[in-house]
Amino acid sequence: MEYVSPEGLRLDGRRPMEMRQIRAEIGAVAKADGSAVFEMGNTKVIAAVYGPREVQNRSQQLSDQALVRCEYSMANFSTGDRMRRPKGDRRSTEISLVIRQTMEACILTHLMPRSQIDIFLQVLQADGGTRSACINAATLALADAGIPMRDLVTSCSAGYLNSTPLLDLNYVEDSAGGPDVTVGILPKLDKVTLLQMDAKLPMDIFENVMQLAMEGCKAVANYIREVLLENTKTLEYRRGV
Amino acid sequence: MHQGSVTCVSWIRRLKNAHLLVVGGEEELVTPGEVLGKASDVKPGRGAYVSPHDNTVYASLTGRRSIVPPSPDSSDQRPTVEVTGHKAHGAVPEPGSVVIARVTKVMARMASADIMCVGPKSVREKFTGIIRQQDVRATEIDKVDMHSSFHPGDIVKALVLSLGDARAYYLSTAKNELGVVSAESSSRCNNGPNQLDRDAVSS
Numbered sequence: 001m002e003y004v005s006p007e008g009l010r011l012d013g014r015r016p017m018e019m020r021q022i023r024a025e026i027g028a029v030a031k032a033d034g035s036a037v038f039e040m041g042n043t044k045v046i047a048a049v050y051g052p053r054e055v056q057n058r059s060q061q062l063s064d065q066a067l068v069r070c071e072y073s074m075a076n077f078s079t080g081d082r083m084r085r086p087k088g089d090r091r092s093t094e095i096s097l098v099i100r101q102t103m104e105a106c107i108l109t110h111l112m113p114r115s116q117i118d119i120f121l122q123v124l125q126a127d128g129g130t131r132s133a134c135i136n137a138a139t140l141a142l143a144d145a146g147i148p149m150r151d152l153v154t155s156c157s158a159g160y161l162n163s164t165p166l167l168d169l170n171y172v173e174d175s176a177g178g179p180d181v182t183v184g185i186l187p188k189l190d191k192v193t194l195l196q197m198d199a200k201l202p203m204d205i206f207e208n209v210m211q212l213a214m215e216g217c218k219a220v221a222n223y224i225r226e227v228l229l230e231n232t233k234t235l236e237y238r239r240g241v
Numbered sequence: 242m243h244q245g246s247v248t249c250v251s252w253i254r255r256l257k258n259a260h261l262l263v264v265g266g267e268e269e270l271v272t273p274g275e276v277l278g279k280a281s282d283v284k285p286g287r288g289a290y291v292s293p294h295d296n297t298v299y300a301s302l303t304g305r306r307s308i309v310p311p312s313p314d315s316s317d318q319r320p321t322v323e324v325t326g327h328k329a330h331g332a333v334p335e336p337g338s339v340v341i342a343r344v345t346k347v348m349a350r351m352a353s354a355d356i357m358c359v360g361p362k363s364v365r366e367k368f369t370g371i372i373r374q375q376d377v378r379a380t381e382i383d384k385v386d387m388h389s390s391f392h393p394g395d396i397v398k399a400l401v402l403s404l405g406d407a408r409a410y411y412l413s414t415a416k417n418e419l420g421v422v423s424a425e426s427s428s429r430c431n432n433g434p435n436q437l438d439r440d441a442v443s444s
Contacts, residue, residue, distance in 0.1 A: 033328070052330075053366055058407070108290060108301055143273060146328030148288065148301035151274030188274035188299070189292070225272045228303045232270055235327045 003161040003173055011172055012041075019156070019168040019216050020129075022223055024136070026144045026231045034145025038137035041170060042127035047137035049145045051117030065109035067116045070100035072134060074123040095131055096121075102155075102184050102194045103138055108148040117147060128171040129157050135184055135194070136220055143228055151186035152224055153193055156216030158183070158209045160201060165209045167216050181206070183213040187221035271300040277322045283308070284317065288324030302326040331365025332358075334401045334410055339419070342370055342412065344395045350374045352391045354399070354412065369409040372399060376413035396423040 004010055014020070020041030029035035032048035039045075055061040072095045073087040086092070103119060119141070121134045132155035139153045159169045161178045174180055179201045184194030192214075201209065271277070277289055280296040286309060288302040300306065304326040311318050334340050334356055342354035356368040375382045377390050391397070398419050399412035414420045 143303050144328070146302055146326040146330065148290070149273040150290070150292075150299070150301065152272065186274065188276070228272050229270050232303055232327060239327075 001176070003176060004164045004166070010166065012170060016164045016166050017212065017215075019219060020170065022136075022220060024140055024224065024227045026140060026227065032141070032145075034141040034143070034147070036137045036140035036144060038133050038140060040129050040133045040136075040168065042125055043123070043129050043133045043170075044125040045130065045133040045137045046122050046124060047134065047141040048120045048122075049117065049138070049141040049147065050120075051145065051147065052112040052115035053118075055114065055116045061114055064113050066107070066112040066114075068100055068104040068107060068109065068119070069116065070096050070103065070119040070121070070138075072096040072099060072121045072123075074126060074130070078123045078126040095134070098131070098194065098196065099134055099138060102135055102153055103142065105193045106150045106153050106186060107142065108150065111148055117142075126171070128169050128174040131155065131182055131196075132157050132168075132184075136224065140224060140227065144231070151189045151191075152221055153184055154187055154217045154220040154224060155182060155184040155194060156213050156220055157181060158213035158216065160205060160209050165205070165212050167212050179206075179209070181209050181213055183210060183217060185214055185217045187218050269306045270304065271306050271324055272303050273299075273301055275300045277306060277324075282319060283322045284311075284319045286321040286323035288326060289322055298322060300324045332360070332362040333364075334359050334368055334370075336401050336403050338401050340370070340399055340401055340412070341422075342397050342399055344391045344393055344397055347387050347391050347393060349387060352387055353409070354397055356410065356412075370399065370401070370412040371405070371409045372397070372412045372414060376402065376411070376415055379415040382415075391421065392424060392427075394425055395421045398422050 004016060008015060023039040025037045027035060028037045028046060029048045032050055034049040035047060037046050052066055055067055060067055072092050074083065076083050076086055119138050121138060123130050135153055135155035142149060157169055157180055159166050159173060159178050159180045161173060161176055166173060169180060179197060179199040181197045182194065183192065185192050277283065277298045277300055280291045280298055283298055285291045285298045288300060288304060289298050290301050291298050302324045304324045307323050307325065309321040309323060311320055338359055340356045341358040342356045344352055344354045346353040351374060352372045354370050354372060356370050357363060374385050374387060377385045397414060399414050400416065400419055402411040402413050405411040
């Protein structure tokens with residue numbers, strides 16, 4: 001199957017180095033301490049952050065830092081076929097663990113000992129790149145909750161089909177069976193916090209694909225920063241500052 | 242001539258920016274990860290942290306950057322840079338703060354209370370505190386009868402002695418202005434909270 005046409009267009013009309021349209025909204029869940037909705041093309045994810053609050057399970061309390069918990073689940077209606085067990089299956093557990101480790105690396109947990117930060121991620125519409133959309137949504141929700149972080153964590157995926165590195169794969173391109181590299185970075189500090197890949201790639205091509213994903217992450221970071229600044233200005237205006 | 246005027250303008254702009262940075266340029270909104278200065282020039286305050294690898298101060302919250310000048314008598318003359326976010330976190334009891342709590346359980350040697358306000362601010366999630374027999378009043382502390390001092394449901398003004406153990410803060414009502422401020426009478430008539438026969442009533 002042809003994923004990149006001879007003119008250089010992908011199945012949805014994008015160029016190989018073009019990301020899907022991103023859209024973010026802060027404060028969707030009023031009861032949560034921080035929340036955000038993040039869309040990357042057709043993939044739509046909602047994140048809610050509760051914390052820092054008292055640890056519910058005393059045995060897991062850490063005396064010198066905050067406990068970060070993360071739960072990823074897909075809504076029944078998020079994919080084409082209605083799912084029966086969207087939570088607790090192996091893929092969800094693995095993604096929850098991966099996102100928890102990514103966010104924990106960037107939260108300044110030593111400032112909040114003996115407390116707990118909960119990140120809940122729900123995929124409302126899945127069209128490839130749910131992991132990346134979840135990390136971006138979690139970053140926005142944590143920033144909205146006022147939890148101190150080293151930097152924003154942004155994530156983007158890239159693949160390699162028809163001998164072309166492609167940025168931000170959608171579901172059809174993802175199910176093609178080619179390599180899929182997901183990168184999560186701290187953009188201003190230029191550090192990598194997440195790097196995952198399925199399938200195999202020769203080393204030189206891998207470097208190109210990873211570089212492309214990192215460029216995508218930086219573009220997402222610029223957008224997220226704009227959204228945060230816009231949100232802060234709106235809040236200040238409402239408060240009459 | 243043109244070259245000279247360009248450098249003159251840029252020099253003035255740099256001077257103005259430096260002035261803003263040092264004296265208190267509060268006009269900037271920052272997001273987490275943005276550089277606020279070098280660790281040799283500024284100290285990190287709330288909402289900022291210093292990265293040991295490159296000795297740079299970065300922001301950790303989204304909000305307004307503000308610069309607090311150093312106090313004249315401190316040895317470290319670097320100004321402190323802070324970032325004030327818009328989310329107000331709930332109040333947390335600190336040792337020495339006056340809290341308002343509701344008594345939940347009264348036992349032979351101590352009373353348990355739920356802390357609801359710290360100073361003038363109410364808390365987001367309630368904290369547990371205990372008032373021990375020796376902390377109820379300042380005089381004759383071994384003759385205190387807990388059941389005549391407190392009753393479940395009483396509102397108490399107390400001072401936080403310490404963070405206590407894992408389960409509760411330690412509170413004290415051993416001062417004139419502390420103690421039970423409101424209670425329901427045991428006869429339950431509708432005269433309001435005036436029929437107090439508690440020993441620990443505040444004056």
